[in-house]
Each structure stands twice: as C-alpha cells, then as structure tokens.
Amino acid sequence: MFSGIVICLYMRRSVCLLWYTIFYTQGKKGVDPMTDQSWPGILCRIAPQFNYHAAMNWLFYFISVLLAARATGTLCFVCDTAKSNEHCTRKGRIRRCARDQMCQNEARTTDRGIRIWKRCKQKLACENNYRQNVQCNPSELGSICRCCCNTDRCNLKLLYCHEKIIEQFPERILLCPPLEPPDNGRVICPNKNDVSFIGVGTTCTFDCDPGYDVIGQSSSRCTKLPHQNVARFDKEPPMCLKHECAIQHTELEGGNVTCNDSNMIGSVCRFVCEAGYVLSGSNLLTCEPSRFWSTVAPTCQLIVCPAHIDPANGLTECTEGNRPGSQCRFSCNQGYALSNNSTLNCSFTNETNAEWDKPAPICEEMLCSELGQINNGQFSCSKSNHFNSTCSLECNADQDYFPSPRNTEFVCIDGVWDAPRPCCTRNCPPYTKMDLLLILDSSSSVGRENWKSMMQFAETVINSFVVGSNLTRVSVIRYNRKVDNATQILFNDFLDDQEGLLNKLRTLPYRGSGTNTGQALSYAKRELLKESNGNRKEVTDVVVVITDGRSHDKVAGPSRALRNDGALIYVIGVEPDNGNILDEEHLIDVSGSATRVIRVTSGFSGLTDTFQADLTEHICGNLCSDGDSITGRFLERFSTSRKTY
Incomplete structure (x- = not known):
C-alpha cells in the first residue's frame, strides 16, 4: 500500500492507473478507477492536483515519526x-x-x-x-x-x-510460628522486621544478656514436618543462665593467691611467690563474662641455673643439681678432651635469676693428624684419624717401593699416632728424585792429573743414582776465568740415557786459568736452572761446587740469589797438594752455611770411592724425609755434622 501511495503522489496519472489496475483490481471486471469510490481510485483521480514536493515532505515527516516511535523502548x-x-x-x-x-x-x-x-x-x-x-x-x-x-x-x-x-x-507457603526469646536473652531471625514470613529454611539464633550463657542449642531452623503441610522449628529455645568461672584458685605452690570474689564473674585473683621463687605468668587473673579466666594461672618456679646434661662422650657431676651454690665438674671419656673449663659454679645474678659463671665445656674428639695421600702407596685405616684407629701402609711393590719403617701398623691414641708416619720408598742410592748440578773448577791450579781424579769422582757420584726423567736429572759445567758453555751438559740432554751422560762427561776438556766461582753461580741461576733446559720447579735443585781455591770474584751475592730460588748449594773444598790452605769463610760464602761445606784435606787423591759413598749417604739420609725428594734428607744429615777428609 505504501508503495502505491508514493507512486500516485509523485508520478503521472497513467502510471498510477497502471498500478491501480495491476495491484489493486487484479483484473476485476467492471471496475473503473475514474468512478471507483475506494481510496486507491480516489487517490488516482486527485493525484495530478497535488503539489508533489509538499506532499513528499509531509510523507517523509510522517514516516520519521513512525520510525522514531518504533525505535523508542518501553x-x-x-x-x-x-x-x-x-x-x-x-x-x-x-x-x-x-x-x-x-x-x-x-x-x-x-x-x-x-x-x-x-x-x-x-x-x-x-x-x-x-x-x-x-x-x-x-x-x-x-x-x-x-x-x-x-x-x-x-x-x-x-x-x-x-x-x-x-x-x-x-x-x-509454609510459615513457622514466631519464636519467644529466652529469659535474659533474645532471638535473632534474618527477617525479624517481617514476622509474618518466617518460612521454611529460615534459621534463627539465640543470644543471652551479659553475665549469662546460652544453655542448649544456639540456633533453630524452620523445617516442614514429614508427611504434613505444617512447618515448625527443629530445636527448642535455649536458656540463659548466670555464669561463673569453672576453676576456683585457692592455692599456689611456692607462693599464695588471694581473690576478691572467689570465681564469680568479675573476680580478680592476685598471685605472689615466696623468696627463692620467681613468678612465671601474669600476677593478676580476672574471671571474664566468657566464664573463663583472662589467662592461665601462673606458677612459682624455683630460681635455678640452666640444667646441665652430660656432654656427649663425657660426664657431669654437680653438688646440688642446678640450684644456686652448686658446683659441677665435667670429664671426658678416653680419646676426648674438654674444650674449656672443667668446673662451673651456679650463683644468683639478681633477685629473679641465676647463671653459671662460665659456659659449659664440650668433649671434643682428640683427632690424630690427617695422613693424607702418600706417593707410591696408600694408607688403610679402621677409623680414619679418629681415636683408636689402626692404620697400615701398602706400597707399590711392583715398582720396587717398600714401607719404611718395615713395621707399618700404627694406632691413633689420644690424638697422637703411636709411631712416626711411614712412607713408601726405594733404596737410595740408586733411587731418588733431584736435579743435580755439578760445577767443576778447571783452573790451572788444579792440574791435569787432579782434573782426571775430579772427573772420576763426578762419574762415580752420577753412577750412584738412577738417572731418568722422573728420578735424578744431571747437569754439568766446568769453569775457570769464565764458564765453558760450549761443553756444558743440560738437564734435558740425557733424560733417560745414563750411559750417554757419562760419555759426554768424559769428553769435558781441562784448560784455562783463573777461578771466578761467583760468575759460575750466576750463570747456573740464569741459564742452567731454566725450565727450558730441563730444570723441574717442583724438584729440589742440588748444586755441588768442587774447587781448590779462593774465587777471584764475589760469591756471596750470586750464592744468595741462587739459594733464594730454593737451591741447596754444597761446596767440596779440596786442598791442593801444593800446601795451600783453604779459606773456610770463603767456602761458607759459597754454600751459604757452614753445615754445607765439606773439606777434603788430602788433596784430590782424597776423592775416593769411600768419600763418594759417604756423600751419597748424606744425600739419601732418612728415606721418609719428603718422600723421594732429597731436600729433607740433606737438611737432616748436613745440619747436624760436618766431615773433613
């Protein structure tokens, strides 16, 4: 209909009549739009007389009103x-x-x-x-x-x-009858302001006035009775009764108590202790409306020092327990020792406290020294380094190592091993670990025959030890006015070739004049003791200087520098056959100590096999001094005596 109105108002009459014929009359016979009194016919006849633009404005206004009304909510x-x-x-x-x-x-x-x-x-x-x-x-x-x-x-x-x-x-709709409050109390329901609706499921609670307690159930619920269309509360209302505290305080051990109203609500009890006791807790208690005292009752505690118990692995004996005036003595079981004072005294520090005069000791186990790791063997102990532990030593026999001393079983008693710590060692000579440097004086005063004796002596010393990369390494130089570095033998020249080393030694020439021992010591520190030349930093350097006379240069400074690097310097001073006397102070300047000076007074002929054996014995010394290293052995043997040959 709406589309027809728009067509009739805005278009020509012919279009309007066409619309009328097609959509309104639908082909009905005898219907003439020029005479038809229905609203479509009237609209078709008057449409040409309308002002189309004005009509459209009114039409759109009318539509807007309808849409606005339709868009507004309820x-x-x-x-x-x-x-x-x-x-x-x-x-x-x-x-x-x-x-x-x-x-x-x-x-x-x-x-x-x-x-x-x-x-x-x-x-x-x-x-x-x-x-x-x-x-x-x-x-x-x-x-x-x-x-x-x-x-x-x-x-x-x-x-x-x-x-x-x-x-x-x-x-x-099922309602429970209203609840009556108990005497000295009240009932509280969720819908208290609407007493006409205490429906099924509603729970009411009861409360009493101050000074009274609820005796019975504190709540009741409105429920429907089974098989009946009736609702009732499931609990009877409780009673409100005046109350008192359940406990009545009348006695206090070690003191006394007084209450102003027995155990009734509001009563206050006062607690006081006798002399020698101290109150533990509050001295005032009040019976509160909750029917409970304001706090637990206090007690009178005897004033004592903190109790002592026996220390672990020990005992305690006290004259009067832990009361003031008591004295306690502490002792320990065998294998244990007290950490501090063995006697303590208990005394008052003030009116309410007593303390011991010193901290309590403990019994500490007396441990033996740690055995640690051992070269070329291992320890086996029953209880490590603890009291009464028995230990033994097993050495690597397949490498010729054996325990020293032979009886290797030892026990830890009161913190001390009952025998010296053994070691795993091999026979010395030939086995030891050192870097041996021989510095040979080849000045003209020595003479060719004596030089041969010196070389034979050096060869015998070297043959006393096993030369190897992990045992003894040998370096040799000769000197006079200057060091002969052309013929020197370095530590790494013959690491595992003892025969090659001896062959090289036999080729050292004898020539030159002058005796600059200080220069030879400086050269040894600067060149021969380098790691690149085979010197080992972890192994002791043993420097043996063989000379027959006083040096023409200063030796104290070079010797000190060499010893500061850890080297041990030994001097074999050989008095020549010409009757010259050795200057012992000069030899001490070379070695740094009189204990490391060996004088041979029978000339170079004194460098015999006997002297060589004695020297190697000094080098080996105690087999258990510092394992296979000879440092401790030298220090032990040469620090106690000097020999003159």
Missing part, C-alpha cells in the same frame, strides 16, 4: 533489593529501556526474607525466564521467580510473578 519501573513490592515502589524510579528490552520482575527468597529486583531485560532473556521458573517456590530458601511484560509501566504496581504464584499455589 517505560519500566526499576529498583534493587527491595524488601517488598511497596518498598520497591517507594525507592524505585521509571526508566526507558532499549528497543529490544522488556520490563522484568525478579523475586528471591533468602535467609533474610524476600528480596525484589525490577529492571530492563533482553527479550531473549525474558523468554528463558519461563523455562527457568522451575526454581520458583517462594516458601523455600533459594527460590528465584522471574517474569517479564512489554507495556509502559506494566511492572509498577504488582510483583506480577510472585503474587500470581501465591494466588495459584497458596498451600505451598
């Missing part, structure tokens, strides 16, 4: 958590909802009575309300009733859902 009444419909009406307001919303009422049955909400709600949600109203039963807690309407102010006057349910199912 007027609804809104409120939140009202206690009744009248309460909702008083505090609520009118609100225009959105176009796709309706007016909704919601009533919930809570433990505080009915609560009401009115609001705008989506139409789809309202449709769901009808399916969800299976929860709607106002006589039961948790009931939720919802329903909607879609006309202005349709939810204003009535609760709508709730009243209709009550009208339709009045027998479903």
Whole structure:
C-alpha cells in the first residue's frame, strides 16, 4: 500500500492507473478507477492536483515519526533489593529501556526474607525466564521467580510473578510460628522486621544478656514436618543462665593467691611467690563474662641455673643439681678432651635469676693428624684419624717401593699416632728424585792429573743414582776465568740415557786459568736452572761446587740469589797438594752455611770411592724425609755434622 501511495503522489496519472489496475483490481471486471469510490481510485483521480514536493515532505515527516516511535523502548519501573513490592515502589524510579528490552520482575527468597529486583531485560532473556521458573517456590530458601511484560509501566504496581504464584499455589507457603526469646536473652531471625514470613529454611539464633550463657542449642531452623503441610522449628529455645568461672584458685605452690570474689564473674585473683621463687605468668587473673579466666594461672618456679646434661662422650657431676651454690665438674671419656673449663659454679645474678659463671665445656674428639695421600702407596685405616684407629701402609711393590719403617701398623691414641708416619720408598742410592748440578773448577791450579781424579769422582757420584726423567736429572759445567758453555751438559740432554751422560762427561776438556766461582753461580741461576733446559720447579735443585781455591770474584751475592730460588748449594773444598790452605769463610760464602761445606784435606787423591759413598749417604739420609725428594734428607744429615777428609 505504501508503495502505491508514493507512486500516485509523485508520478503521472497513467502510471498510477497502471498500478491501480495491476495491484489493486487484479483484473476485476467492471471496475473503473475514474468512478471507483475506494481510496486507491480516489487517490488516482486527485493525484495530478497535488503539489508533489509538499506532499513528499509531509510523507517523509510522517514516516520519521513512525520510525522514531518504533525505535523508542518501553517505560519500566526499576529498583534493587527491595524488601517488598511497596518498598520497591517507594525507592524505585521509571526508566526507558532499549528497543529490544522488556520490563522484568525478579523475586528471591533468602535467609533474610524476600528480596525484589525490577529492571530492563533482553527479550531473549525474558523468554528463558519461563523455562527457568522451575526454581520458583517462594516458601523455600533459594527460590528465584522471574517474569517479564512489554507495556509502559506494566511492572509498577504488582510483583506480577510472585503474587500470581501465591494466588495459584497458596498451600505451598509454609510459615513457622514466631519464636519467644529466652529469659535474659533474645532471638535473632534474618527477617525479624517481617514476622509474618518466617518460612521454611529460615534459621534463627539465640543470644543471652551479659553475665549469662546460652544453655542448649544456639540456633533453630524452620523445617516442614514429614508427611504434613505444617512447618515448625527443629530445636527448642535455649536458656540463659548466670555464669561463673569453672576453676576456683585457692592455692599456689611456692607462693599464695588471694581473690576478691572467689570465681564469680568479675573476680580478680592476685598471685605472689615466696623468696627463692620467681613468678612465671601474669600476677593478676580476672574471671571474664566468657566464664573463663583472662589467662592461665601462673606458677612459682624455683630460681635455678640452666640444667646441665652430660656432654656427649663425657660426664657431669654437680653438688646440688642446678640450684644456686652448686658446683659441677665435667670429664671426658678416653680419646676426648674438654674444650674449656672443667668446673662451673651456679650463683644468683639478681633477685629473679641465676647463671653459671662460665659456659659449659664440650668433649671434643682428640683427632690424630690427617695422613693424607702418600706417593707410591696408600694408607688403610679402621677409623680414619679418629681415636683408636689402626692404620697400615701398602706400597707399590711392583715398582720396587717398600714401607719404611718395615713395621707399618700404627694406632691413633689420644690424638697422637703411636709411631712416626711411614712412607713408601726405594733404596737410595740408586733411587731418588733431584736435579743435580755439578760445577767443576778447571783452573790451572788444579792440574791435569787432579782434573782426571775430579772427573772420576763426578762419574762415580752420577753412577750412584738412577738417572731418568722422573728420578735424578744431571747437569754439568766446568769453569775457570769464565764458564765453558760450549761443553756444558743440560738437564734435558740425557733424560733417560745414563750411559750417554757419562760419555759426554768424559769428553769435558781441562784448560784455562783463573777461578771466578761467583760468575759460575750466576750463570747456573740464569741459564742452567731454566725450565727450558730441563730444570723441574717442583724438584729440589742440588748444586755441588768442587774447587781448590779462593774465587777471584764475589760469591756471596750470586750464592744468595741462587739459594733464594730454593737451591741447596754444597761446596767440596779440596786442598791442593801444593800446601795451600783453604779459606773456610770463603767456602761458607759459597754454600751459604757452614753445615754445607765439606773439606777434603788430602788433596784430590782424597776423592775416593769411600768419600763418594759417604756423600751419597748424606744425600739419601732418612728415606721418609719428603718422600723421594732429597731436600729433607740433606737438611737432616748436613745440619747436624760436618766431615773433613
């Protein structure tokens, strides 16, 4: 119809008549639009007389009004958590909802009575309300009733859902009779302001006045009786009785107590201890309305020092326990020792406290020294280094090592091993570990024959030891006015070739004059003791200087520098056959100590096999001094005696 009006008002009559014939008369015979009195016929006849633009303006205005009216939502009444419909009406307001919303009422049955909400709600949600109203039963807690309407102010006057349910199912509303409060007490129900609605599921509680206690059940619940349409509370109301504290304080061990009103509510008790006792807790207690005292009763504690118990692995003996004036003595079991004082005394520090005069000792185990790791063997102990531990030593016999001393079993007693720590060693000579440097004086005063004796002596010394990369390494130089570095033998020249070393030694020439021993010592420090030349930093350097006379240069400084690097310098001073006397102070300057000076007074002929054997014995010394190293052996043997040959 609307499209026809637009066509008739805005287009020509011919178009209007065509529309009339096709869509209105639908081919009916005898119908003439020029005489037809229906509204389409009249519209076709008068359409040409209209002002089309004015008509269209009115038409669009009319359409806008219709659309605006169609887009405007329903007027609804809104409120939140009202206690009744009248309460909702008083505090609520009118609100225009959105176009796709309706007016909704919601009533919930809570433990505080009915609560009401009115609001705008989506139409789809309202449709769901009808399916969800299976929860709607106002006589039961948790009931939720919802329903909607879609006309202005349709939810204003009535609760709508709730009243209709009550009208339709009045027998479903079950109420319990009001509860009477107990004497000296009161009853508290969630819907106390609405005594007409104490419905099934409502719980009421009971409380008593100050000074009284609830005797019985403190709450009761409204429930439906089985097989009856009647509701009753499930518990009888309690009684409120005046109360008192259950405990009556009359005695206090080690003191006394006084109360101003026995154990009645409000009574105050005072506690006092006798001399020699101290109060533990509060000195005042009050019987409170809760029928309990304000705190636990105090006690009178005897003033004592902290109790001592026997220390671990020890005993304690006290004259009077831990009371003031007592003396305690501590002792330890065998293998243990007290950490400090063995006697303690207990005495008062003030009127309420007593303390021991010193900290209590403990019994500490007397441990023997740690055996640690041992070269070329291992220790086996029953209890490590603890008291009464028995240890033994097993050496690598496949490498010719054996324990020294032979009886290797030893015991830890009171923190001390009952025997010296053994070691694993090999026969020395030939086995030892050192870097042996021979510095040979080849000055003209020595003479060729004596030089041969010196070389034979050096060869015999070298043959006394096993030369090897992990045992003894040997370096040899000769000197006079200067060092002969062209014929020198370095530590790494013959690491595992003892025969090659001796062959090289036999080729050393004898020539030159002058005796610059200081220069030879400096050269040894600067060149021969380098790691690149085979010297080992972890092995003791033993420097043996063989000379027959006084040096022409200063020796004290070079000797000190060499010894500061850890080298041990020994001087074999050989008095020549020409009757010259050796300067012993000069030899001490070379060695740094008189204990490392050996004088041979029978000339170079004194460098015999006997002297060589004695020298190697000094080098080997105690087999267990520093393992296979000879440092300790030299220090032990040469620090006690000097020999003259």
